[in-house]
Amino acid sequence: MTKNNGFIYLRRILKTISGDFMGEQEKEASLPSKDNFSEWYNELLQIAKIMDVRYPVKGLYVWHPFGFTIRKKTYSIMRELLDRDHEETMFPLLVPESEFMKEAQHIKGFEDEVYWVTHGGTSPLEVKLALRPTSETAIYPMYKLWVRSHADLPLRLYQIVNTFRYETKHTRPLIRLREITSFKEAHTVHATWDEAAGQVDEAIRIYTEFYHRLAIPILSSRRPDWDKFPGADYTIAVDSLMPDGRTLQVGTAHHLGDNFAKTFEITYEDSEGEQVYAHQACYGVSERCLAALISTHGDDKGLVLPPEVAPVQVVIIPIIFKNPEEVLAACEKVSEELKDAGIKVKTDDSDKRPGAKYYKWEMQGVPIRLEIGPRDLKNKAAMMARRDTGEKEQIPLEDIASTIKDTFADIHENLYSQAEAQLREHIFLCEGLEGIKDKLVHGIVQTYWCGKKDCGKEMEDVIGAGILGIPNEQPGCKGKKCPLCGEEAVNSIYISRTY
Ligand SMILES: Nc1ncnc2c1ncn2[C@@H]1O[C@H](COS(=O)(=O)NC(=O)[C@@H](N)CS)[C@@H](O)[C@H]1O
Numbered sequence: 001m002t003k004n005n006g007f008i009y010l011r012r013i014l015k016t017i018s019g020d021f022m023g024e025q026e027k028e029a030s031l032p033s034k035d036n037f038s039e040w041y042n043e044l045l046q047i048a049k050i051m052d053v054r055y056p057v058k059g060l061y062v063w064h065p066f067g068f069t070i071r072k073k074t075y076s077i078m079r080e081l082l083d084r085d086h087e088e089t090m091f092p093l094l095v096p097e098s099e100f101m102k103e104a105q106h107i108k109g110f111e112d113e114v115y116w117v118t119h120g121g122t123s124p125l126e127v128k129l130a131l132r133p134t135s136e137t138a139i140y141p142m143y144k145l146w147v148r149s150h151a152d153l154p155l156r157l158y159q160i161v162n163t164f165r166y167e168t169k170h171t172r173p174l175i176r177l178r179e180i181t182s183f184k185e186a187h188t189v190h191a192t193w194d195e196a197a198g199q200v201d202e203a204i205r206i207y208t209e210f211y212h213r214l215a216i217p218i219l220s221s222r223r224p225d226w227d228k229f230p231g232a233d234y235t236i237a238v239d240s241l242m243p244d245g246r247t248l249q250v251g252t253a254h255h256l257g258d259n260f261a262k263t264f265e266i267t268y269e270d271s272e273g274e275q276v277y278a279h280q281a282c283y284g285v286s287e288r289c290l291a292a293l294i295s296t297h298g299d300d301k302g303l304v305l306p307p308e309v310a311p312v313q314v315v316i317i318p319i320i321f322k323n324p325e326e327v328l329a330a331c332e333k334v335s336e337e338l339k340d341a342g343i344k345v346k347t348d349d350s351d352k353r354p355g356a357k358y359y360k361w362e363m364q365g366v367p368i369r370l371e372i373g374p375r376d377l378k379n380k381a382a383m384m385a386r387r388d389t390g391e392k393e394q395i396p397l398e399d400i401a402s403t404i405k406d407t408f409a410d411i412h413e414n415l416y417s418q419a420e421a422q423l424r425e426h427i428f429l430c431e432g433l434e435g436i437k438d439k440l441v442h443g444i445v446q447t448y449w450c451g452k453k454d455c456g457k458e459m460e461d462v463i464g465a466g467i468l469g470i471p472n473e474q475p476g477c478k479g480k481k482c483p484l485c486g487e488e489a490v491n492s493i494y495i496s497r498t499y
């Protein structure tokens with residue numbers, strides 16, 4: 001038995017002795033402390049019924065309905081934001097080798113990651129087919145047919161599909177998958193380079209809003225050239241801070257220049273009747289948004305969900321001593337009222353002990369618990385317990401739906417500001433190499449750079465961590481030196497350990 005398991009086993013013994021008896025099934029599901037983030041994360045995915053990792057193919061995982069509902073809710077937020085000026089569509093999964101192999105940089109970037117289909121039944125295919133690792137090479141041959149004139153631009157389409165990448169690094173549920181099941185990718189076409197650049201900025205604005213809706217603060221920065229998307233002019237990424245001080249790339253937007261337009265002959269007739277190559281942008285978010293959601297807000301009791309994406313937003317627990325009918329009738333009435341107000345509510349009238357019920361619904365991250373018993377009825381009230389703060393307060397049954405909705409807004413704001421403070425506390429301004437190395441253990445380092453590629457690459461080797469990017473908002477670099485070569489700094493940069 002490892003030290004760790006011994007500790008968990010001891011904890012279980014102590015829990016039993018302390019009389020904090022839980023139902024047999026809960027005892028099995030004790031969650032490690034979040035301080036041990038990796039174990040906590042893996043256990044929580046199972047206990048909270050997000051994903052089942054036992055599927056017999058590496059890097060592929062199965063959605064439990066509960067997790068799938070959270071995923072669906074993040075989709076509806078992303079669709080709401082993109083549908084303002086994009087249109088949703090769907091392109092095929094299989095990409096003929098001839099198309100896939102067209103864009104040289106793109107191939108170089110994906111040749112080790114692409115899955116190939118070589119047979120149909122027992123007969124070998126004439127042209128082998130790639131499982132899309134991302135959809136440029138599936139979409140752009142069609143854009144060539146669709147984009148004829150200036151009037152067709154800008155074209156802004158997106159799709160939410162699964163994509164496949166033969167990841168050779170350590171795969172992890174929601175974080176590094178071989179089948180990305182929730183790839184929300186947008187592909188846009190523009191008349192000029194500047195318009196495509198404007199779209200990249202708009203994509204980052206959309207992603208910042210999307211993550212705000214999940215109460216997750218993110219950092220946006222331009223990736224160093226050696227870390228941009230294959231075939232792109234440049235890449236802007238958004239990163240969230242994970243509890244172990246590493247950053248998670250939770251979305252990217254790429255300026256493709258006219259690189260893909262030249263390869264796939266996407267041209268349009270301009271006002272002088274000239275054929276002009278279009279300029280493009282593409283951007284995407286995967287189920288890493290859920291990894292960030294779970295990791296940013298979860299605690300030692302389990303998930304903590306922002307109300308907008310919680311499958312169960314309110315759980316009602318009847319507290320029954322005497323006259324159960326009266327209590328159950330009151331719970332039913334409150335439940336109906338909340339449902340009429342569009343709130344997702346569940347009443348747990350199972351025969352579990354209240355303690356076991358609290359444990360279960362806290363684990364599932366239910367934002368609000370309502371306890372209703374005879375004493376509450378006498379006061380025409382319910383006891384409201386908030387999952388984010390643990391606070392309990394009596395609230396009047398009268399107009400309870402609007403009280404709950406106001407509390408949802410407070411919960412969301414509280415989760416966001418807590419996460420924002422956490423992020424701010426883990427960005428360390430350092431100017432010397434030694435300071436950078438020891439701060440990197442705890443989070444993100446903001447430092448300076450001379451802007452020279454070979455110096456940047458050497459700095460990464462010396463520090464043992466990558467340059468995350470160049471933030472858009474640049475503090476002045478006047479008089480600041482590059483920590484490696486000592487030359488004048490031209491940029492302030494973020495450095496972090498990453499997933
Ligand atoms: N193996 C993976 N598992 C989970 N998420 C991934 C994986 N690979 C990439 N992602 C996520 O998907 C996002 C978009 O992927 S990407 O390669 O950067 N960009 C593209 O594929 C572009 N075509 C825009 S859609 C990344 O920012 C990252 O958050």
Ligand SMILES: [Zn+2]
Nearest residue numbers: 450455482485
């Ligand atoms: Zn330098």
